[in-house]
Amino acid sequence: MLEGFAALIVLQLAGEVIAGLTRLPIPGPVIGLGLLAAYALWRGGIPEPIEQAGEALLKHLSLLFVPAGVGLIAFGDRLLAEGTRLIAVLFVSTALTMIVTALVFRALAKPEDE
Amino acid sequence: MRTISDPSQFWIYLAEQPLFFLVLTVLAYLAGDRISQATNRHPVANPVLIAVVIVGSVLLLTGTPHARYFEGARFVHVLLGPATVALALPIIRHRALIRRQWRAIVGAMVIGAGVGVISAAGLAKALGLSAGTVASIAPKSVTAAIAMGISEQLGGTPPLTAVLVIATGILGGILITPLMNLIRVRDYAARGFAAGLAAHGIGTARALQVNEKAGAHAALAMGLNGLVTALLAPLLLLLL
Numbered sequence: 307m308l309e310g311f312a313a314l315i316v317l318q319l320a321g322e323v324i325a326g327l328t329r330l331p332i333p334g335p336v337i338g339l340g341l342l343a344a345y346a347l348w349r350g351g352i353p354e355p356i357e358q359a360g361e362a363l364l365k366h367l368s369l370l371f372v373p374a375g376v377g378l379i380a381f382g383d384r385l386l387a388e389g390t391r392l393i394a395v396l397f398v399s400t401a402l403t404m405i406v407t408a409l410v411f412r413a414l415a416k417p418e419d420e
Numbered sequence: 421m422r423t424i425s426d427p428s429q430f431w432i433y434l435a436e437q438p439l440f441f442l443v444l445t446v447l448a449y450l451a452g453d454r455i456s457q458a459t460n461r462h463p464v465a466n467p468v469l470i471a472v473v474i475v476g477s478v479l480l481l482t483g484t485p486h487a488r489y490f491e492g493a494r495f496v497h498v499l500l501g502p503a504t505v506a507l508a509l510p511i512i513r514h515r516a517l518i519r520r521q522w523r524a525i526v527g528a529m530v531i532g533a534g535v536g537v538i539s540a541a542g543l544a545k546a547l548g549l550s551a552g553t554v555a556s557i558a559p560k561s562v563t564a565a566i567a568m569g570i571s572e573q574l575g576g577t578p579p580l581t582a583v584l585v586i587a588t589g590i591l592g593g594i595l596i597t598p599l600m601n602l603i604r605v606r607d608y609a610a611r612g613f614a615a616g617l618a619a620h621g622i623g624t625a626r627a628l629q630v631n632e633k634a635g636a637h638a639a640l641a642m643g644l645n646g647l648v649t650a651l652l653a654p655l656l657l658l659l660l
């Protein structure tokens with residue numbers, strides 16, 4: 307479990323270093339995700355300790371967004387300044403993006419998986 | 421450690437402990453998760469939203485500055501890094517399916533990313549929002565760190581973008597299930613992909629909660645949309 311957690315933060319750090327060196331506009335953890343996926347494809351699977359630590363983190367992924375979410379309250383007055391128009395844009399654009407994405411996916415998907 | 425002689429000093433004592441805000445964050449989430457479970461994971465009973473409302477109310481009522489709260493909450497926040505790396509797990513587990521559906525993935529990715537950015541910027545412009553706000557809202561569907569970078573590149577305000585990204589995630593997590601039911605898309609691959617593309621990590625958290633196949637496709641869409649939108653950002657400069 308601890309070995310798995312160590313591997314995850316090492317991969318994150320590797321991602322941060324790569325992001326810093328290459329000046330890619332991609333955050334370190336997302337590069338770490340790619341590194342882990344590439345490693346797993348090469349080895350044909352994910353080592354058990356990483357599996358265990360990763361599952362423990364993903365089981366309550368929502369919890370990890372709470373501190374950032376509380377920022378909504380802290381900067382709420384910014385939201386309120388341009389208020390309803392911002393919320394309207396977010397609402398319509400997010401709904402539209404999800405609908406179009408799902409419909410395109412379905413139209414191009416191989417039928418057996420429907 | 422100081423002794424507490426007067427009960428009225430109790431709050432002051434508690435508020436000095438970063439641990440208190442860590443405890444508050446975890447308990448508020450547990451409450452949100454229980455409510456979510458009790459309503460059979462009803463989309464409106466979003467655990468992130470419930471926890472944010474509980475913590476936010478405590479901070480507002482006690483006049484606690486956000487920086488003080490974050491001294492404790494950052495221990496949870498830091499885990500987002502390794503958790504993001506761990507999103508490779510569901511992707512790898514469903515790799516055979518993903519490989520088979522590569523056409524749907526590439527097509528939905530490119531069109532979805534375009535719709536996400538252009539609809540946000542276009543609507544904001546049509547509603548008469550300032551150029552800075554238009555630039556801040558354009559990358560709202562991608563994960564916060566990437567979105568803030570794009571916002572800066574376009575001449576927006578990165579902290580405003582961070583707030584808009586989180587709001588998009590919570591909104592997307594609530595909207596995904598009813599919208600997909602409405603348009604009768606039942607395939608969890610398509611549903612998850614839409615959630616991750618439009619609502620990044622918070623949409624992915626919702627997808628993982630509902631179905632693992634949806635979670636795998638959401639994680640993939642989140643990662644890919646970060647890449648695609650970051651690469652498209654210079655083109656956006658011309659549009660704005």
